Amino acid sequence: MRRIAMLAVCFGLIATPVLAQSKIEIQQLNDQWSAAFNKGDAAAVAAMYAQDAYMLPAGAPMVKGRAAIEGFVKQITQDLGDFKLTTLDVKPLGPDAALEIGTATFKHKGQAGAVKYAVVWQKEGGSWKLLQDIWNSDK
Amino acid sequence: MRRIAMLAVCFGLIATPVLAQSKIEIQQLNDQWSAAFNKGDAAAVAAMYAQDAYMLPAGAPMVKGRAAIEGFVKQITQDLGDFKLTTLDVKPLGPDAALEIGTATFKHKGQAGAVKYAVVWQKEGGSWKLLQDIWNSDK
Numbered sequence: 001m002r003r004i005a006m007l008a009v010c011f012g013l014i015a016t017p018v019l020a021q022s023k024i025e026i027q028q029l030n031d032q033w034s035a036a037f038n039k040g041d042a043a044a045v046a047a048m049y050a051q052d053a054y055m056l057p058a059g060a061p062m063v064k065g066r067a068a069i070e071g072f073v074k075q076i077t078q079d080l081g082d083f084k085l086t087t088l089d090v091k092p093l094g095p096d097a098a099l100e101i102g103t104a105t106f107k108h109k110g111q112a113g114a115v116k117y118a119v120v121w122q123k124e125g126g127s128w129k130l131l132q133d134i135w136n137s138d139k
Numbered sequence: 140m141r142r143i144a145m146l147a148v149c150f151g152l153i154a155t156p157v158l159a160q161s162k163i164e165i166q167q168l169n170d171q172w173s174a175a176f177n178k179g180d181a182a183a184v185a186a187m188y189a190q191d192a193y194m195l196p197a198g199a200p201m202v203k204g205r206a207a208i209e210g211f212v213k214q215i216t217q218d219l220g221d222f223k224l225t226t227l228d229v230k231p232l233g234p235d236a237a238l239e240i241g242t243a244t245f246k247h248k249g250q251a252g253a254v255k256y257a258v259v260w261q262k263e264g265g266s267w268k269l270l271q272d273i274w275n276s277d278k
Contacts, residue, residue: 052230054228054240054257056240056255056256056257056275057275058197058275058276059275059276059277059278060277061255061277062240062255089193091191091270093232093233093235093236093259093261093270094232094233094234094235094236095233096232096233097232097233097236099259099270099271101193101195101201101271116195116200116201117195117273118193118195118257118259118271118273120232120238120257120259122232131230131232131238132238132240132257134256134257134273134274134275135273135275136195136196136197136198136273136274136275137197137198138198138199138200139198
């Protein structure tokens, strides 16, 4: 009985933090993304995307693949900065993929802006890469 | 040798159509979504979403969960119709999830409109349900 109780405690301790851990891990990746973007380091931003990733920007045509994403990021970092990403929810999609829902604030030519976003993270060679990145505005 | 060649042929025959098959299957689900939406059948549209799905509309706050999605769809079907969804790419994310990238055309109060979208499909009780639905415009 005590053994079962111990097991239950262990499962409780393990089961909850798995998701909490994912959320913390994903938030850290987002902080890394923002730091790179805010420095205008398009190569470091692009390195966080999967080789065949899709970026679907609000207000611009879709961009496919890491190289094209680097070119696009290089272009938009000229007017955009001060990014802060907030992970709201992380849903695991099997062992090697996860859906993240979040919000972002930024400055566009000095003006404050905000969007909501949905990204899909996928493990590529053991590390999480962005496979899908899409955002839009509430307004 | 002949056996290896046969195996290679078999793999070739099997491997390519799996993805092609997914794309056809997903396109059929999209056609089902459009048919329901264009009839103004918000309940049938909502039934295609996972219980805890996220809808992130362009120009409106995010909507969470099937019931809230039904309410939102009911509201927007009043001004929107003539939807046509086109699946551009499907990427499997493990056995029970897939990312889809596509485009949609529609009429908003009689005016033609177009968006690009990213959706995540997840198997729920053996059938594909929308877990994430987000779109935006190129302009």
